[in-house]
Amino acid sequence: MDRAKFRRDLSAPGLMSIVRKCFRKIPDTVKGRKWDLSDYLMSGLAIFVLKYPSLLAFDRHAHSDETVQHNLRELFGLDSTPSDTAVRERLDEVDPFELRGVFKKVFAALQRGKALEKFTYLGHYLLSVDGTGYHSSSTVKCDHCCQKHHRDGSVTYYHQMLGAVLVHPKHKEVIPLPPEPIMKSDGDKKNDCERNASKRLLRHIRREHPHLKLIVVEDGLASNGPHIKLLQELNMPFILGAKPDDHKLLFDWVETVPGTKTFETTDCERVKYEFRYHNGAPLNDTHYDLKVNYLECLESRPGKKKQFFTWVTDLEITEANVEQIMRAARARWRIENETFNTLKNQGYGFEHNYGHGKKHLATVFANLMMLAFLIDQAQLICCPLFRAALEKEGRRSYLWETMRGKFKSFLLPDWETFYGIIAYGMQPYTPVVAEVAIIDTS
Numbered sequence: 001m002d003r004a005k006f007r008r009d010l011s012a013p014g015l016m017s018i019v020r021k022c023f024r025k026i027p028d029t030v031k032g033r034k035w036d037l038s039d040y041l042m043s044g045l046a047i048f049v050l051k052y053p054s055l056l057a058f059d060r061h062a063h064s065d066e067t068v069q070h071n072l073r074e075l076f077g078l079d080s081t082p083s084d085t086a087v088r089e090r091l092d093e094v095d096p097f098e099l100r101g102v103f104k105k106v107f108a109a110l111q112r113g114k115a116l117e118k119f120t121y122l123g124h125y126l127l128s129v130d131g132t133g134y135h136s137s138s139t140v141k142c143d144h145c146c147q148k149h150h151r152d153g154s155v156t157y158y159h160q161m162l163g164a165v166l167v168h169p170k171h172k173e174v175i176p177l178p179p180e181p182i183m184k185s186d187g188d189k190k191n192d193c194e195r196n197a198s199k200r201l202l203r204h205i206r207r208e209h210p211h212l213k214l215i216v217v218e219d220g221l222a223s224n225g226p227h228i229k230l231l232q233e234l235n236m237p238f239i240l241g242a243k244p245d246d247h248k249l250l251f252d253w254v255e256t257v258p259g260t261k262t263f264e265t266t267d268c269e270r271v272k273y274e275f276r277y278h279n280g281a282p283l284n285d286t287h288y289d290l291k292v293n294y295l296e297c298l299e300s301r302p303g304k305k306k307q308f309f310t311w312v313t314d315l316e317i318t319e320a321n322v323e324q325i326m327r328a329a330r331a332r333w334r335i336e337n338e339t340f341n342t343l344k345n346q347g348y349g350f351e352h353n354y355g356h357g358k359k360h361l362a363t364v365f366a367n368l369m370m371l372a373f374l375i376d377q378a379q380l381i382c383c384p385l386f387r388a389a390l391e392k393e394g395r396r397s398y399l400w401e402t403m404r405g406k407f408k409s410f411l412l413p414d415w416e417t418f419y420g421i422i423a424y425g426m427q428p429y430t431p432v433v434a435e436v437a438i439i440d441t442s
Helices: 012-025 037-049 055-064 066-076 084-091 096-112 194-208 225-233 248-256 322-345 361-382 384-393 396-409 415-424
Strands: 124-137 146-149 155-168 171-182 214-218 238-241 261-266 272-282 291-300 307-313
Touching: 012 037, 012 066, 012 096, 012 361, 012 415, 037 055, 037 066, 037 084, 037 361, 055 066, 055 084, 066 396, 084 361, 096 171, 096 194, 096 361, 124 171, 124 194, 124 322, 124 361, 155 194, 155 322, 155 361, 171 194, 171 322, 171 361, 194 225, 214 322, 225 238, 238 322, 248 272, 248 291, 272 322, 291 322, 307 322, 322 361, 361 384, 384 396, 384 415, 396 415
Parallel strands: 124 214, 214 238
Antiparallel strands: 124 155, 146 155, 155 171, 238 307, 261 272, 272 291, 291 307
């Protein structure tokens, strides 16, 4: 059997090196600790890379199992690890904004390695943006929790975030950018909202990637005048969902004003698409001077119920590109199906409470989990050996379980051996385990 090649710079060892260097550059505002801040962050990342179900489970192995200690040193650069309590206390103090630079460095490495070329579509990258929740409780809370007050007097405390990922209609892999938390800022009494988070997120992305050619694809909540003007200001073309109830003038315009065109096509799977489009229609009464291009699609799939979609865009629509624009718009769902669903249901434990803290812990953990997801997605794109290991196990949740088992069972000199054992049954290296310092943090 031919073994898959291992591309070290764009697989686990290269990516871990990038991440570790970035962690070391984050200012450590808490003095007198026994570990560098980078060790706390790297310990947190290791939990999510290995998909441990809890900090306690990771802590038990990291401080009692010499094989695990050896592998943490060789694969993650951790000579010793803080206790689970110490990790929670320290990461609670970290400003989540400081982690944005890590995502940017990994993204830059993917660009240099030409790994993102397969994601170009319509001459741009498609950026799908959507929100999701990762904490909800009637008792566990922090100063940054949003609050929902119920009629019976009870209160739900929750955290949400706005995710942003590069997507492509033909590829299941996605490239996540750093998420934007939806939470109360210091001193705020009102809840944060997705609209405000979107403003922050898009400005961050444009500042960090000033020349990146992006087409933003979002749902119907985004097709409002202020948001579209923000996208225009940031030089981000868009394809946004549009609902008749929110755009009565627009839908009436398409029906009554000359200029609406039609086009039909049937693909190789006998799926029929009936398009109508109109360039240069007003968005709504409030923003009459804001012109958009309207697109609707009726999909007829053999043996299935017909589906109807409507969007607005600033891309000129023609017969030559109408189907491409439709597929770009529908690729928005990959942030739900391939991102949030994967994080919640395929072993990442996205909605599990790893620790809430009093300040930033829940948000820092959400960012570290998204960073682990980025590393996995990068390897799916760039590392044939990682893909071979996944193919051998069949499902991601099975791969994570096998990885934890091998991590506890074999002395691993490097990531190539780690994945090779899983994919091809390679014999592991078995050196003498050096002593690993275990320091009491009490």
